[in-house]
Amino acid sequence: MTLVVQKKAAFAMEELNLWYERFHALKDISFQINKNEVTAIIGPSGCGKSTFIKTLNLMALRIPGVKMTGGILFENQNLVTDKTDLVHLRKKVGMIFQKGNPFPQSIYDNVAYGPRIHGIKKRCQLDEIVEEALKRVALWQEVKDRLKRNAFDLSGGQQQRLCIARAIATKPTCLLLDEPTSALDPVSTKSIEELVTELKENYTIVMVTHNMQQAARISDKTAFFLNGEVVEVNTTNKLFSNPEQKETEDYITGRFG
């Protein structure tokens, strides 16, 4: 298979398929995700959104019985067929889950975790990375005097920002967010949405969301998934105002899902 990739693409999927044992969960997915854009993945429950996002850092392959075919081109490599250096991939592609899931450690150690794994040992260097990452997610002012406190002492919204700081501390190029605000109150949700909008200047962001208003507010492109297929990928404006496919229109107008 020869993937034709636009220069601005961070990920290029071509005929990507995934099976859980015999269940065909992703079917012939072909589209490209651009660098420095927010791409929202939407669709009804069970359509394959989380499965798809977990293919982009090959987390899906950790599930027993999973088989993938086709292509995901990332940094000139097909993640599906080439021998991929998983440590490098996970450094470059950070993942943030639905519920902030800090480690049961201090705020400092949560952020320093990735850099330490990648061999950074010097305290002054780690201090700098931790401060920079916490500033980037606008958490520094709130936590700078209690870096030794357990991360579980933070509020849900703060924990989610801490997880984003933990992800960006390894200097990734892409961030995968799987429903990052679904467990948060409206104020914390707004702050995460603002943060995502700011971060796209430096990162490629792929975000699964159940919330169509959220996709409309903060994404540049939206991909609509249905039954494991991509029905439509378009600029977010176009997809929500003038979709090309009838199924997209039915979904965004609330006729199903």
Ligand SMILES: Nc1ncnc2c1ncn2[C@@H]1O[C@H](COP(=O)(O)OP(=O)(O)OP(=O)(O)O)[C@@H](O)[C@H]1O
């Ligand atoms: N580990 C697994 N083993 C077998 N089937 C799975 C597994 N994980 C997901 N599936 C199935 O794959 C399909 C897609 O699931 P996935 O979690 O990707 O959907 P989703 O669109 O993210 O759903 P939701 O919006 O409810 O989170 C579903 O039918 C689901 O039951």
